[in-house]
Amino acid sequence: MTIKIGRPKQSGTKQEPVRASLIEAAILCFSEYGFDKVSTRKVALAAGVDAAMIRYYFGSKTGLFSAAIQETLAPVLKQLQMDLSPNTPPNPLLLMQTYYRMIATSPMLPKLIQQVLNQPDNPQVFSILTGVIDNLLKRSEKWIDAFEQQHKINPNLNSEWVRLSFISLMIFPVLAPQYLQDQLGVKLKEDWLLDLANHNQTLLEQGLFTSPVIPVSNKNKGKLS
Template sequence: MTTKMGRPKQSNSDQDSARSSLIAAAKRCFSEQGFDKVSTRKIALSAGVDAAMIRYYFGSKAGLFEATIQETLAPVIEQFQADIDPNTPPNPLLLMQTYYRMIAKNPMLPKLILQVINQQDNPEAFAILTGIIDNILKRSEKWIEAFEKQKQINPNLNPAWIRLSFVSLMIFPVLAPKYLQQQLGVELKEDWLLNLADHNQTLLEQGLFTFPSPQPSSNDTKGEQE
């Protein structure tokens, strides 16, 4: 839990502005340099505030990192929670749109996630990030369960693999290596990503391929004629 030090002598609006500036600066600095290589002093300088404000609002650099990831992913977590509500039918399109809008506003987030997960330079940052991701994955499991309860899941498919397929479909384009993104035409822009959400929704509803109806064999035709 974040520990706050002495209250800074600022108005509420100034305090909110300083906190928001630190979150924005942290996104840039952590994405560009990684968790270990960026100092709180550099983040504060980028935000244009006193470094003591980091300790006041977040307790430490790790606290700032956790708040940055949590607040960035908050819209997606909230949408998962809304969909799990038994009185609300799950909405894959709205979830994808929420996720992609978040990515469009924070295009550096995928790079930061990959840095921390793949390099694991700092166990503290790794534990924070994977804890948040685990929370989202647990919500996604309950999300699929909500579909099952409403009998909206194809009974011929494994529910665990349905979750894998959906998460892969939604997440792969933004986490793919830059080379693959370029080759596949991926753009981390809102218009492009929302079009992708529409495409994914159609894919989920109608399937990917159409197959021709089997033609009767010559023997079947002969039997009918007899």
């Protein structure tokens, strides 16, 4: 029997959960053991399905990796694209909420990203991941440009560093080493991450520090009594 590669036509049937389970299992296995050390049989076993389903849905282990990365990050890419619409003002809070919900659903994804970027042993897998990240970064640059065109960026800030600051604020907690996450109380749970999104939004709007207050004694210095 010839197995056809690709997504079945019967969308919404019992076959769809199988595909989703394979993607979830792939992220878990690849992040724990590394892409090259994980067989398709191991992923299928973790998903509780037959290994032939990987070829059926994705064509190969590399195809599974590509689908896992692209489809998991798809909500963030979609939100960035929506924010670039001329009729839709960029929404930092909604973007952070979308990103954090994605992380809460796939908490092992940051570990997988770190692993592939820090140890690019497989050029094909490295290229797949960096291609998706480059797409995100290009959209984020246009996103910041849209803010500048609307005069919503603080003119006292270095415009070249605004994107760096925003991305650092949003992604550092989930990409930080486990030790730092533990020390800082980071939890990759949806409720905690959404609270963080609200905190970040307030920080963006109001700043971190209050304006310096000059003590009364200093105000009166130099004045004649």
